[in-house]
Amino acid sequence: MELLSADNPVVAAYMIAAALMVLKVMGQGWVTVYRMMKSDSGLVSPEDLRPGPFNKTPRAEQLERNDYVDRSRRIHRNDLENIPAFLAIGLLFVLVAPPVLLAQILFYGFVAARIAHTIAYTTKQSHEVRATFYTIGSLVVIILALYVLGAAVF
Amino acid sequence: MELLSADNPVVAAYMIAAALMVLKVMGQGWVTVYRMMKSDSGLVSPEDLRPGPFNKTPRAEQLERNDYVDRSRRIHRNDLENIPAFLAIGLLFVLVAPPVLLAQILFYGFVAARIAHTIAYTTKQSHEVRATFYTIGSLVVIILALYVLGAAVF
Amino acid sequence: MELLSADNPVVAAYMIAAALMVLKVMGQGWVTVYRMMKSDSGLVSPEDLRPGPFNKTPRAEQLERNDYVDRSRRIHRNDLENIPAFLAIGLLFVLVAPPVLLAQILFYGFVAARIAHTIAYTTKQSHEVRATFYTIGSLVVIILALYVLGAAVF
Numbered sequence: 001m002e003l004l005s006a007d008n009p010v011v012a013a014y015m016i017a018a019a020l021m022v023l024k025v026m027g028q029g030w031v032t033v034y035r036m037m038k039s040d041s042g043l044v045s046p047e048d049l050r051p052g053p054f055n056k057t058p059r060a061e062q063l064e065r066n067d068y069v070d071r072s073r074r075i076h077r078n079d080l081e082n083i084p085a086f087l088a089i090g091l092l093f094v095l096v097a098p099p100v101l102l103a104q105i106l107f108y109g110f111v112a113a114r115i116a117h118t119i120a121y122t123t124k125q126s127h128e129v130r131a132t133f134y135t136i137g138s139l140v141v142i143i144l145a146l147y148v149l150g151a152a153v154f
Numbered sequence: 155m156e157l158l159s160a161d162n163p164v165v166a167a168y169m170i171a172a173a174l175m176v177l178k179v180m181g182q183g184w185v186t187v188y189r190m191m192k193s194d195s196g197l198v199s200p201e202d203l204r205p206g207p208f209n210k211t212p213r214a215e216q217l218e219r220n221d222y223v224d225r226s227r228r229i230h231r232n233d234l235e236n237i238p239a240f241l242a243i244g245l246l247f248v249l250v251a252p253p254v255l256l257a258q259i260l261f262y263g264f265v266a267a268r269i270a271h272t273i274a275y276t277t278k279q280s281h282e283v284r285a286t287f288y289t290i291g292s293l294v295v296i297i298l299a300l301y302v303l304g305a306a307v308f
Numbered sequence: 309m310e311l312l313s314a315d316n317p318v319v320a321a322y323m324i325a326a327a328l329m330v331l332k333v334m335g336q337g338w339v340t341v342y343r344m345m346k347s348d349s350g351l352v353s354p355e356d357l358r359p360g361p362f363n364k365t366p367r368a369e370q371l372e373r374n375d376y377v378d379r380s381r382r383i384h385r386n387d388l389e390n391i392p393a394f395l396a397i398g399l400l401f402v403l404v405a406p407p408v409l410l411a412q413i414l415f416y417g418f419v420a421a422r423i424a425h426t427i428a429y430t431t432k433q434s435h436e437v438r439a440t441f442y443t444i445g446s447l448v449v450i451i452l453a454l455y456v457l458g459a460a461v462f
Contacts, residue, residue, distance in 0.1 A: 015404075043435075054439070055435065080389065084241070085238070091245075092169055096160060124199075148172070151160055278353075
């Protein structure tokens with residue numbers, strides 16, 4: 001089963017990129033948890049106002065929108081708009097046996113763009129900076145999809 | 155590796171459907187960007203109110219919810235509730251070697267239902283119209299999942 | 309094509325877990341629909357206030373946030389933050405040929421943790437209970453990703 005073996009450098013590049021992006025998505029969930037605990041706010045469910053180990057002094061305003069916590073949720077949502085599509089189409093791209101260098105550029109380019117997007121969003125860079133990294137990531141996924149579509153149709 | 159080759163018509167149908175759905179999801183992100191720029195509103199982050207090439211005359215109300223922009227975000231969210239699940243279970247469906255015609259009906263039916271859902275939502279059709287297309291797409295994914303589950307268990 | 313055949317117990321475990329998780333995500337959408345209809349509220353689009361079979365007596369407050377309906381949407385969103393990543397990395401984990409028992413523990417552990425998370429959230433258990441099940445599911449995905457990363461790099 002060579003085509004899907006990690007000995008195939010295209011498969012290896014995909015596995016590394018996919019694993020990093022999965023860690024990135026899961027990590028963002030933990031950033032949200034960390035920010036909720038640090039700011040003692042940004043909760044989303046009424047029952048979270050019950051006193052307990054995580055919330056020793058509940059206050060109604062803990063349910064209000066808090067930019068520090070919500071920022072991490074927005075980054076997370078943006079990830080979910082891009083990363084699952086990348087994971088699915090990246091695997092199909094592997095199956096149509098693309099040139100190794102092209103695959104590496106697209107896979108690692110996507111990873112770099114998404115990490116840069118998160119850094120820009122976390123550090124409140126201007127809309128233009130964030131949009132640039134979003135665009136690179138989005139274009140990679142679109143190129144992968146067009147390549148797969150072309151290979152399947154022709 | 156015939157089973158996952160694009161010469162297999164089930165694989166080809168999956169690749170075409172998957173690539174179209176990935177393009178659909180990514181395209182919705184660009185519709186949101188287009189609507190934000192056209193309406194000069196629907197922004198989500200406080201730093202987007204800094205003056206810059208994308209936002210020459212910032213105003214506080216640009217952060218308010220705007221149905222024109224938010225509609226595209228709602229369509230996007232609805233896509234994310236359906237398309238990643240389709241992409242994952244569609245591939246497993248391919249692996250259990252279903253009848254070609256059944257695969258084509260389910261894969262292309264899903265694509266058609268999701269495109270129709272987006273058109274209905276974008277053009278503000280009644281809830282019933284939107285719900286009908288949502289239901290078709292959802293049932294396809296459920297059928298795929300039950301088929302895979304049956305093949306794996308028995 | 310043994311490695312991806314359902315005769316391989318690791319593949320079978322993945323297929324069962326993936327199908328169950330896909331059914332879980334799709335089912336949550338239907339719980340939201342059920343709760344919208346039962347409470348006659350929690351609508352999200354202005355056009356949903358047009359009279360029709362689903363909404364015989366439209367009222368403006370039907371567009372307001374309603375915890376009964378929104379709770380199902382929050383559970384759904386939490387699923388989307390975890391399940392697509394699991395589906396993608398779980399398949400790659402299968403491809404690196406892990407020990408059968410480890411795969412079964414991780415796959416079925418994830419399924420159990422996510423079902424328990426939904427039950428805890430639906431029945432309004434304390435934040436700590438919900439967080440425990442979230443943590444188990446998240447750790448499984450992180451372990452899968454690190455294992456795949458290790459296999460691809462070394």
